[in-house]
Amino acid sequence: xxxxxxxxxxxxxxxxxxxxxxxxxxxxxxxxxxxxxxxxxxxxxxxxxxxxxxxxxxxxxxxxxxxxxxxxxxxxxxxxxxxxxxxxxxxxxxxxxxxxxxxxxxxxxxxxxxxxxxxxxxxxxxxxxxxxxxxxxxxxxxxxxxxxxxxxxxxxxxxxxxxxxxxxxxxxxxxxxxxxxxxxxxxxxxxxxxxxxxxxxxxxxxxxxxxxxxxxxxxxxxxxxxxxxxxxxxxxxxxxxxxx
Amino acid sequence: xxxxxxxxxxxxxxxxxxxxxxxxxxxxxxxxxxxxxxxxxxxxxxxxxxxxxxxxxxxxxxxxxxxxxxxxxxxxxxxxxxxxxxxxxxxxxxxxxxxxxxxxxxxxxxxxxxxxxxxxxxxxxxxxxxxxxxxxxxxxxxxxxxxxxxxxxxxxxxxxxxxxxxxxxxxxxxxxxxxxxxxxxxxxxxxxxxxxxxxxxxxxxxxxxxxxxxxxxxxxxxxxxxxxxxxxxxxxxxxxxxxx
Numbered sequence: 001x002x003x004x005x006x007x008x009x010x011x012x013x014x015x016x017x018x019x020x021x022x023x024x025x026x027x028x029x030x031x032x033x034x035x036x037x038x039x040x041x042x043x044x045x046x047x048x049x050x051x052x053x054x055x056x057x058x059x060x061x062x063x064x065x066x067x068x069x070x071x072x073x074x075x076x077x078x079x080x081x082x083x084x085x086x087x088x089x090x091x092x093x094x095x096x097x098x099x100x101x102x103x104x105x106x107x108x109x110x111x112x113x114x115x116x117x118x119x120x121x122x123x124x125x126x127x128x129x130x131x132x133x134x135x136x137x138x139x140x141x142x143x144x145x146x147x148x149x150x151x152x153x154x155x156x157x158x159x160x161x162x163x164x165x166x167x168x169x170x171x172x173x174x175x176x177x178x179x180x181x182x183x184x185x186x187x188x189x190x191x192x193x194x195x196x197x198x199x200x201x202x203x204x205x206x207x208x209x210x211x212x213x214x215x216x217x218x219x220x221x222x223x224x225x226x227x228x229x230x231x232x233x234x235x236x237x238x239x240x241x242x243x244x
Numbered sequence: 245x246x247x248x249x250x251x252x253x254x255x256x257x258x259x260x261x262x263x264x265x266x267x268x269x270x271x272x273x274x275x276x277x278x279x280x281x282x283x284x285x286x287x288x289x290x291x292x293x294x295x296x297x298x299x300x301x302x303x304x305x306x307x308x309x310x311x312x313x314x315x316x317x318x319x320x321x322x323x324x325x326x327x328x329x330x331x332x333x334x335x336x337x338x339x340x341x342x343x344x345x346x347x348x349x350x351x352x353x354x355x356x357x358x359x360x361x362x363x364x365x366x367x368x369x370x371x372x373x374x375x376x377x378x379x380x381x382x383x384x385x386x387x388x389x390x391x392x393x394x395x396x397x398x399x400x401x402x403x404x405x406x407x408x409x410x411x412x413x414x415x416x417x418x419x420x421x422x423x424x425x426x427x428x429x430x431x432x433x434x435x436x437x438x439x440x441x442x443x444x445x446x447x448x449x450x451x452x453x454x455x456x457x458x459x460x461x462x463x464x465x466x467x468x469x470x471x472x473x474x475x476x477x478x479x480x481x482x483x484x485x486x487x488x
Contacts, residue, residue, distance in 0.1 A: 008358075010262060014263060015262065015263050015264045015267075016262050016263070016264055016352075017262060017263065018254060018259065018260050018261060018262055018354065019258060019259050019260070019261065019263070019266075020259045020260055022263075023259075058484065059484055082354075082358050082361075082362075083362070083366075084358060084361045084362055084366045084367075084368055084369060085358065085361075085368055085369070085372075086369065086370070086482065087366075087369070089362070089365070089366035089369065090365075090366035090369035090479050090480060090481060090482050091482065091484055093365050093366055093474055093475070093477050093479045094474060094479060094481060094484075094485070096475070097474050097475055098475070106361075106362035106363075106365070106366065107362065108260075108354045108358040108359050108361070108362040109354065109358070110262065110326075110352045110353065110354060110358075111358060114252075114326050114328060114329065114352040114353070114354075114355060114358075115352050117328045117329075117350075117352070118326075118327070118328055118333070118350035118351065118352040119350075121333070121334075121337050121350070122327075122328045122331075122333035122334035122337055122350065123328075124328055124329055124374075125328060125329070125330065125331070125333065125334035126330070126376075126382070127373065127374060127375045127376060127390050128329075128373070128374050129371065129372070129373045129374075129394075129397075129399065130368075130371060130372050130373075131371045132370075132371060137482055137483030137484060137486065138370070138483050142398075145396075145397055145398075146371050146397040146398075146399065148397075149393040149394070149396045149397030149399070150373075150393070150397065152389075152393045152396070153373075153389055153390040153392075153393030153394065154386075154389075154390075155373065155390065155393070230337055230338060230341050231337070231340070231341055231342070233337050235334050235337045235338060236334060237334060237338065238330065238334050238335065238381055239381030239382050240302065240303055240335055240338075240381060241338070242381065
């Protein structure tokens with residue numbers, strides 16, 4: 001059977017990968033992905049063929065993976081975090097539509113919402129939303145609508161792609177929208193380089209977050225109205241205290 | 245240093261755990277958790293002390309973990325999925341408030357939204373919400389508000405705790421709320437016993453989901469308006485096709 005694994009690596013190296021993900025990489029003939037992600041694991045598999053493309057070449061990479069699988073090779077397509085969250089699982093399944101004889105298996109991984117939350121404490125203990133601030137593939141108006149709805153539902157929020165040189169000002173604008181209904185004192189958190197060298201985090205208020213610049217290696221967490229700062233951690237209560 | 249690890253096991257056994265999670269279990273003196281979760285890993289560590297409590301005794305378990313850590317033992321508190329998503333990371337951090345000399349480390353894992361999505365295809369490829377339908381700790385009115393906001397933002401939605409004997413009718417009511425604004429043809433998916441013996445899944449429409457009874461081992465996925473059924477998989481496009 002011709003096979004493609006869509007492998008979620010988790011945030012960084014081997015430690016944060018599941019055994020299932022590791023075994024998919026070990027089984028594959030070719031490791032394929034964005035240059036930086038392949039580099040994260042290539043030293044574990046120095047003998048493997050690799051195929052890497054830069055950041056914006058996702059569809060080319062998917063087509064290459066499908067063509068290579070059709071030639072009979074087992075391909076592991078590497079994604080940081082989870083392959084199904086802003087990863088390559090969707091594009092591959094869309095491009096493979098109607099192709100016969102290729103098995104596509106998604107191997108999940110720890111996405112940045114979870115790995116970043118673990119660094120901060122427990123900001124996503126109750127209902128939460130994950131929203132990307134990148135408008136490369138999504139109209140900005142839709143992003144604004146989702147931010148307003150996330151605030152309206154008092155969800156905890158994890159923001160992906162909160163900033164880059166091309167998207168300066170997106171996080172500030174997002175905070176302005178959230179501040180239409182949320183308190184400026186809302187507990188927020190930033191985690192940079194999760195699970196990698198140079199990991200850093202800090203807690204701050206939503207008002208402070210609005211004035212903060214972040215890079216593309218940062219995940220942003222915005223609390224619900226119930227979220228608290230406890231001994232330096234960001235914690236959203238589940239509600240046990242109401243039950244007592 | 246006295247230490248508690250909050251360990252997310254992922255959906256099932258060893259295969260879906262990260263190496264970091266496995267090493268936390270290996271390092272711990274005591275494995276502590278809900279009886280069923282401890283059973284999932286206890287055979288890997290037959291020599292370890294274990295402390296188990298039934299499902300509704302979460303706070304007792306957290307207090308026991310803190311007391312045991314204070315006595316100098318390293319405790320691993322086991323959670324299915326991710327420790328920070330409806331898990332024990334929050335209650336432990338709340339109960340540990342002001343305690344000195346105990347290090348609490350959250351080790352993230354693959355939560356059911358991610359592991360279930362991988363089974364179905366790629367339903368969470370774009371912005372999504374995670375909502376629990378359990379009203380044990382959350383007023384039902386708040387759950388309804390969040391469902392309406394999730395529908396208003398056209399998020400993909402993962403529903404946790406969609407049903408149980410005590411909560412018969414919750415999923416039906418949730419579907420009614422979503423159907424106020426979402427199409428009855430919205431692509432939905434169910435995954436039961438994710439990553440465990442007896443794993444099953446199916447795709448269905450939101451109208452069909454409304455008439456479906458599910459158990460507490462099921463995770464429910466509700467698509468965005470863009471979500472499609474592709475060769476038997478549930479896929480939410482990221483938007484690459486708009487760019488072309």
